[in-house]
Amino acid sequence: MRDVCRGWLLALALVAAPLSAQEYFGDARPDAPELAARGQLPVGVRTLTAEHADQLDILRYSDANTNPRYSRKLTLEVWYPAQLQPGQKEHTVYTDVLGSGPNDPARPNTPFTFNGRAARDAVPQAPAATAPAGGYPLVIVSHGYPGSRMQMSYLTENLASKGYVVVAIDHPESTRADKAGFASTLLNRAQDDLFVLQTVAAWSQPGSGHFLSGLVDADNTALVGYSMGGYGALNTVGAGVSPVAVAFVPGGKLAVNQQGNAQYEARRDPRIKAVVAFAPWGGAHKVWEPAGLAGVRTPTLFVSGDQDDVAGYQDGVLRLFEGAIHADRYLLTYQGGRHNSAPNPPSPAMLANFDDFMSYAEPVWDSRRINNINQHFVTAFLGVHLKQQPFQPYLDLPPLGADGTIKPDPGLWKGFPKRAALGLAWRHLPAQ
Numbered sequence: 084m085r086d087v088c089r090g091w092l093l094a095l096a097l098v099a100a101p102l103s104a105q106e107y108f109g110d111a112r113p114d115a116p117e118l119a120a121r122g123q124l125p126v127g128v129r130t131l132t133a134e135h136a137d138q139l140d141i142l143r144y145s146d147a148n149t150n151p152r153y154s155r156k157l158t159l160e161v162w163y164p165a166q167l168q169p170g171q172k173e174h175t176v177y178t179d180v181l182g183s184g185p186n187d188p189a190r191p192n193t194p195f196t197f198n199g200r201a202a203r204d205a206v207p208q209a210p211a212a213t214a215p216a217g218g219y220p221l222v223i224v225s226h227g228y229p230g231s232r233m234q235m236s237y238l239t240e241n242l243a244s245k246g247y248v249v250v251a252i253d254h255p256e257s258t259r260a261d262k263a264g265f266a267s268t269l270l271n272r273a274q275d276d277l278f279v280l281q282t283v284a285a286w287s288q289p290g291s292g293h294f295l296s297g298l299v300d301a302d303n304t305a306l307v308g309y310s311m312g313g314y315g316a317l318n319t320v321g322a323g324v325s326p327v328a329v330a331f332v333p334g335g336k337l338a339v340n341q342q343g344n345a346q347y348e349a350r351r352d353p354r355i356k357a358v359v360a361f362a363p364w365g366g367a368h369k370v371w372e373p374a375g376l377a378g379v380r381t382p383t384l385f386v387s388g389d390q391d392d393v394a395g396y397q398d399g400v401l402r403l404f405e406g407a408i409h410a411d412r413y414l415l416t417y418q419g420g421r422h423n424s425a426p427n428p429p430s431p432a433m434l435a436n437f438d439d440f441m442s443y444a445e446p447v448w449d450s451r452r453i454n455n456i457n458q459h460f461v462t463a464f465l466g467v468h469l470k471q472q473p474f475q476p477y478l479d480l481p482p483l484g485a486d487g488t489i490k491p492d493p494g495l496w497k498g499f500p501k502r503a504a505l506g507l508a509w510r511h512l513p514a515q
Contacts, residue, residue, distance in 0.1 A: 107198050107199065107200040107240075108197065108198075108199075108236060108237040108427045108428060108451075108454065109121075109200070109236070109237030109238070109240055109241050109454055109458065110200075110451075111455055112451055112452060112455055114452070114455075114500055114503045115455035115456075115458075115459070116455065116456060116459035116496075116498045116499045116500070116503070116504075117459065117477075117497075117498035117499075118458065118459040118460075118462040118463055118466075118474070118477060118498055119241070119454075119455040119456070119458040119459040119462070121200075121240075121241055121244045121245075122241070122244035122245035122246065123244070124164040124165070124208060124243070124244050124245065124246060125164065125165045125166070125167045125173055125202065125205070125208070125244070126162055126163070126164065126165055126173055126200065126201040126202065126205075126240050126243040126244050127162070127163050127164070127165030127201060127202050127203075127204070127205030127206070127207060127243075128160065128161065128162050128163075128175055128199065128201035128202070128203055128204075128205075128240075128243075129160075129161050129163075129203070129204055129294070130158065130159070130160055130161075131158075131159045131160075131161055132156060132157065132158055132159065133156075133157045133159060133278070133279065133282045134154050134155070134156050134157070135154065135155040135156075135157065135274070135275070135278045136154045137152050137154070138152065138153060138154065138155050138271075138274070139151070139152065139270070139336060140152060140153040141264075141266045141267055141270050141271075141332060141333060141334075141336055142256065142263055142264045142266065142267055144333045144334050144336070145333075149334060155255050155271065155275070156255065157252055157253060157254070157255065157275060157278070157279065158232065158252075158253040159232065159250050159251065159252055159253070159279065160232040160233065160239070160250070160251045160253075161248065161249070161250050161251075161295070162201055162239045162240055162242070162243035162248070162249040162251075163207050163208075163219070163243055163248045163249070163295075163298065164207065164208040164210075164219060164243060164244070164246060164248075165201075165202055165205035165206060165207060165208055166205065166206045166207065166208040167202055167205060167206075168205075168206065171202050171205065172202065173200050173201055173202050174198065174199070174200065174201075174202070175198075175199040175201050175202065175203040176196050176197070176198060176199065177196065177197055177198075177199050177233050177236060178194055178195070178196050178233075179194070179195060179196075179197075179231050179233045179234075179259070179430075180192045180193060180194050180195070180231070180258075180259050180260045181193045181194075181195060181259065181432060181433065181436065181439045182259050182260075182439070183229055183259060183262060183438070183442070184229055184259065184261075184262030184263075185260065185261065185262070189438070190436060190438055190439060192259065192260055193432070195430055195432035195433075196432075197236075197427070197430045199236055199240060200240055201240050201243070207294060207295070207298050209297070209298070210246075210297075210298065210300075217297065217300070218248075218287060218297065218298055218299045218300030218301075219246050219247055219248045219298060219299060219300060220246075220247050220248070220299075220300050220303040220304065220305070220465070220469040220470060221247070221248050221249075221250065221280070221283060221299050221300065221301050221303065221304040221305070222239075222242055222247050222248070222249045222250070222304070222305045222306075222307055222465065223250050223251075223252070223276055223279055223280060223283075223304065223305070223306050223307070224238075224239060224249060224250065224251035224252065224307045224308070224312070225251075225252055225254065225272060225275070225276060225306065225307070225308040225309070225311075225312030225313075225315050225316060226251070226252070226253075226254065226257070226258070226309055226310075226311075226312050227309045227310035227311055227312060227425075227426075228257050228262070228265070228268045228310060228311035228364075229257055229258055229259040229262040230257070230258065230259065230309065230310070230312070230426070231253055231258050231259055231260075232251035232252055232253045233251070233427075234251075234309065234425070234426045234427065235251070235307070235309065235425055235426060235427065236427055237427050237428075237454045237457075237458070238307070238425075238454070238457060238458060238461060239251055241458045241462070242461070242462070242465070245462060245466075246470070247465070247469075248283075248295065248298060248299045250279060250283055252275055252276075252279055254268065254271065254272065254275055255267070255271075256268070256271075257271075257311065265331075266331065266332045266333060268311050269314075269328070269331055269332055269337055270332055270336060270337055270339075270340070272308075272311060272312065272314060272315025272316075272318060272319075273315050273318040273319040273340055273350075275315070276306055276315055276316065276319045277319060277350060277352060280301060280304055280352060280354065280355070283295065283299055283301055284299070284301035284354075286299070287299035287300075287301055301354055302354050303354070303356055303469045303470075304352075304354045304355050304356060304469075305355070305356060305357040305358065305359065305465050305468070305469055306319060306320070306355060306357075306358045306359070307358075307359040307361070307461070308358075308359070308360055308361065308363065309361040309362060309425035309426065310361070310362050310363070310364050310393065310394060310422065310425070311364050312361075313360035313361055313362060313363025313364065313394075314363050314364045314365045314370070316358050316359075316360055316363070317358065317360060317363055317365075317371075317379060317383075317403065317407075318340050319352075319355065320351065320352075320355055320358055320379055320380070320381040320383075321348075321351055321378035321379045321380060321381070322342075322371055322375050322376055322378055322379050322403075322407070323340060323341050323342025323343060323344065323347055323348070323371075323374075323375045323378050324337060324340050324341050324342065324370055324371060324375060325341075325342065325369060325370060325371055325372045325375060326341070327369040327370070328341075328365075328368075328369065328370040328371070329341055342371075342372065342374050342375035342378060343374070348378075355381055356381065356382070356468050356469055357381065357382050357383070357384075357464065357465055357468035357469060358379075358381050358382070358383040358384070359383070359384045359386070359461055359464065359465075360383060360384070360385050360386070360400075360403070361386045361387070361424050361425035361457075362386065362387050362388070362391055362393070362394045362400060362422050362423075362424050362425060363385070363394060363400060363403055364393065364394045364399075365394070365399075365403070366394065366395060366398065366399035366400060366401075366402040366403040366406075367394065367395030367398045367399035367402070368395075371403070371406070373406055376403060376406035376407050376408070377406070377407070377408050377409055378409075379407040379409065379410045380409045380410055380514070381410055382410060382411045382412065382464075382468050383407060383410050383411075383412040383413075384412070384413045384414075384415070384460065384461070384464045385400055385403065385404045385412060385413065385414045385415070386414075386415045386416075386417075386424050386425070386457065386460070387399075387400035387401075387414070387415075387416055387417070387420070387424060388416070388417040388418075388419070388420020388421045388422065388423075388424050388445070388448075389416050389417070389418055389419070389420065389508070390419060390420060390421050391420070391421055391422045391424075392421055392422065393421075393422040394422060396416075400414070401414070404510070404512070405512070408512075408514070408515045409514050409515060410514055411512075411513050411514045412511070412512055412514075413460075413464070413478060413509070413510065413511050413512075414508075414509070414510040414511075414512075415456075415460055415507065415508075415509055416507065416508040416509075416510075417445075417448055417453065417506065417507065418506050418507065418508060419446075419447045419448065419506065420445055420447070420448050420453075421445060421446065423442070423443055423444060423445050423450070423453075424445075424453060424457075425457070426443050426450075427443065427450070427454070428443065428444070428450035428451055428454070429443040429444045429450065430443075448506075456507070459477070459498060460477070460478075462474070463475075463477035463478055463498075464478065476497050477497050477498050478511070479497075479511075480495070480496050480497065480509045480511075481495055481496075481509075482508065482509050482510055496509075
């Protein structure tokens with residue numbers, strides 16, 4: 084019976100999932116909320132690398148080798164406002180891989196491709212003279228475990244079209260292609276985020292010779308993280324981990340990110356002005372004590388499904404949201420949603436394998452609908468905190484659906500078409 088049900092699921096997905104030649108992930112459905120619409124700027128994309136030298140190689144740690152070192156080579160995908168040349172189109176083909184790590188015969192790392200609405204290696208468009216500090220705000224994107232820098236292209240392209248430079252990281256030992264021990268992800272997410280911020284800030288300096296020179300306002304930066312990326316983003320902005328979490332990593336090496344560690348507290352970077360945490364992991368796993376969560380002072384948008392069976396909801400994401408008492412924070416909840424509140428929709432290549440399909444799909448939500456709602460709220464939230472745009476009314480919403488009732492006319496949320504704001508819950512807690 085289960086095989087029959089899987090067959091029906093994949094057959095239905097095959098009808099719904101493939102895109103036509105004119106469609107791309109992130110395109111607005113007719114019922115998309117207002118701010119999901121793509122911006123006015125053409126988008127370029129480039130693939131870069133950055134090498135973080137002399138880092139602790141925690142996966143080679145042993146009693147006989149307590150300080151193994153290596154260079155972490157980070158592959159970055161960079162989306163940015165572009166100036167298209169005659170005949171140049173906003174179209175590229177992204178490559179990613181299926182699976183959940185190497186050497187898994189049930190889910191082999193088979194490459195797959197999908198279309199992107201961005202011009203590969205396009206000339207950047209100089210910021211308008213009215214842009215703050217003469218540059219576009221920076222958004223750093225961190226994927227799940229495992230995942231990839233391509234995991235949220237519907238959002239990265241959308242933000243670039245609205246005047247942001249967006250840098251998505253492939254975290255070594257944490258992608259679908261090279262997944263390795265979990266200790267690396269626990270230790271390195273915050274370090275990777277801060278290193279990328281420092282690197283892009285240097286590239287953006289006048290006279291650097293880099294294509295990003297003069298393009299980025301790194302003093303206005305946001306972190307966007309999904310699952311373990313959300314864990315890393317919170318850890319980066321002040322959520323120091325607990326003693327219980329320190330024991331998850333060999334040799335107690337996670338103490339460098341522990342609450343109360345003076346070295347950790349000194350790494351707080353004031354250039355990070357906002358965090359978007361999709362289904363952040365750790366709340367249900369004793370990663371943070373109340374004092375650690377109270378260390379977050381950066382405005383944060385949490386996004387989660389209330390049936391999240393990976394990060395947890397009541398004892399997971401909701402606990403993080405309520406515990407970050409010194410941050411102004413919002414919580415968007417997909418009622419009936421599980422863990423996949425952030426990624427692209429499944430690609431046709433995933434339809435042949437149930438586990439690959441379900442690593443992107445939501446059982447009761449249409450992924451493209453989720454993508455549009457995410458685009459809307461992330462645009463409003465980052466617009467307020469990075470660009471001082473007049474988008475606060477899009478965040479000052481009644482807590483529709485929080486009491487579990489269905490209202491006769493749920494068209495109460497600014498920016499949503501009539502009868503379209505359904506299946507969602509919204510909460511706001513100001514900083515104490």
